[in-house]
Amino acid sequence: MADEKLAKLREAVAGLGQISENEKSGFLSLVARYLSGDEELIEWAKIHTPTDEVVVPYDALESSPEDIEATKKLLDKLAVLKLNGGLGTTMGCTGPKSVIEVRNGFTFLDLIVIQIESLNKKYGSNVPLLLMNSFNTHEDTLKIVEKYANSSIEIHTFNQSQYPRVVADEFLPWPSKGKTDKDGWYPPGHGDIFPSLMNSGKLDLLLSQGKEYVFIANSDNLGAIVDMKILNHLIHKQNEYCMEVTPKTLADVKGGTLISYEGRVQLLEIAQVPDAHVNEFKSIEKFKIFNTNNLWVNLKAIKRLVEADALKMEIIPNPKEVEGVKVLQLETAAGAAIRFFDHAIGINVPRSRFLPVKATSDLQLVQSDLYTLVDGFVTRNSVRTNPSNPSIELGPEFKKVGSFLSRFKSIPSIVELDSLKVSGDVWFGFGIVLKGQVTITAKPGVKLEIPDGTVIENKDINGPDDL
Incomplete structure (x- = not known):
């Protein structure tokens, strides 16, 4: 049965003119592994x-x-690689997530470029x-990168693979069933970074320039900056792969x-448990630790393993419903590759190296007085003694970046905040200070405005009378 499915799929994939032979074979090999059920159970x-x-x-690092x-x-000996395939749709933005403004008018991408420029200088x-x-962000990114044409750093872009979504009930590629626009395709997760680096020619280019390691991180993790102690350790100890955990x-x-x-270091994901x-x-x-997705990998080792087709990362099946059609996406994660590299290690890094911006509540943290910005580096305010950040929960009115920004005349001071919960139609004035545990709830149909200069400490605010 599985063989029949695969044969039909193979025939349909052969007729897809939009993708390369490398992409076709990568996709078919992923599907073949999925159908054979060769997933090793933990x-x-x-x-x-x-x-x-x-x-x-x-x-313990020197x-x-x-x-x-x-x-x-x-x-x-180093190259920096940022995963830039994600769109900012969850935060209400169109285009690559990396062009959302994070602080002082700078986007994620601006900060990354400034950081590397200051290092090189x-x-x-x-x-x-x-x-x-990804094919979702490619064209926009090419236009955006033009603004760095006069910068002193070499910027390369390449695309990760484009695989066809599989129509679940017929097990055929959706594009061969007539779905030829972007929705018929998907990028197969960041585990695809290794073959894509090779297929794009960028891996050989880096090796020809004498590069030995690539530091890979999500473009929305503001804490993922080049760390000399880690690089020094890996070069001296000849570790082929390092995952930062925290x-x-x-x-x-x-x-x-x-x-x-079984004698090797391995990533364990919740889906395998x-x-x-x-x-x-x-x-x-x-x-006690988790993967930050900051990875340091030896380039020659990537080449060796990709050429041997040895990177058989765990498959993550991702079933979706798009336009009423049930489709299947098969993905892999770059962290799962750790078990295939020699002398692979983790490094238990400070929490400051993990500062992702996944939602507007994260944006509020990094735009506040909890952080300062110097040379593109977002640094935590030493005045805050509590090592962990305040927990912030904002209601759906704040979900999109545009509406989030419009609801704050200025971002409140939160250096002494432990937790904040906001729900309903709430608007913040200038120079507000939040301390301790604060809950602000606007009743349905009521607009609640917090006046300029208000200090709220350990309080539940349910209306103007509570201020």
Whole structure:
């Protein structure tokens, strides 16, 4: 049955003119693995907590050389790659998420470019920036990158693969059934970074420039900056792969974690956990760290493994309904590749290296006085003594960036805030200070305006009388 399905699919894929032969074979090999059901199930009893040799504490890393020449030597072996395939649709924006303005009028992409420029300028190095786009963000990104034409850094863009969505009941590619616009296709997750880097020619280009490592991170993680201590450690210890992990909080219980399994380090995702152990997986006691998706990978090792077709990452089936049609997307994650590389490690990094902006509540944090911006680096305000950030929950009125920004005359001071919950039609004036635990609820049909200069500490506000 599986063989019949695959044969029919193969025939249909052969007729798709919009994608390359590499994409066709990559897609078919993913489907063949999925249909054969060769997913290795995790045996719970074999899971071990990794030692400090496998997940190295950040404080145990040697400090990187102070000397400018030695630092330049290290940096000249590095390329930075940002995952730029995501759209800002969840935050109500059109186009690539990386062009949302984060602070002082700068976008994610502006900050990334400024950071690398200041590094190259300081050390006389040549760290290039690569952007992996998807077919959704490709054209917009090419236009956006033009504004950096006079910048001193080399910027390369390339596309990750474009795979056809599979119509679930017939198991045929949707484009071959007449769905030829963008909705007929999908980008197959960031695990696709390794073959795409190779197929685009960028991998060989980097190797020809003497680059040895690539630092990969999500473009919306403001904490994912080049770290000399990590780079120095990897080059000295010859680690082919490093995943940055950080201590879990209750907000990260679903994040993948690193385990030792049958003598190798491996990523364990919630989807792989047997139902009986899901609560154990989510507990902070047993699994104390989670994957930030900041990855450092040796370029020669990528080439070796892609050429050998050895990167068989766990398949993530993603069923969706698009325009009333049930479709299936098969994806992979870059973190799952860790078990195929030699001397792979995790490094348990400070929480400051994980500052993703997934929603407007995250935007409120980074636009507030909790952070400052210097040379493109977003740095936490040392005045705040609590190591964790305030938890912020904003109602649906704040979900889109445009409406979020219009509801604040200025972003409130939150250095002394523990938690904030806002629901209903709430509007904030200038110079507001929030401290402790604050809840602001506008009753249905009522517009609640918080006046300029208001200080709210440990209070529930349900109307103007409570101010």
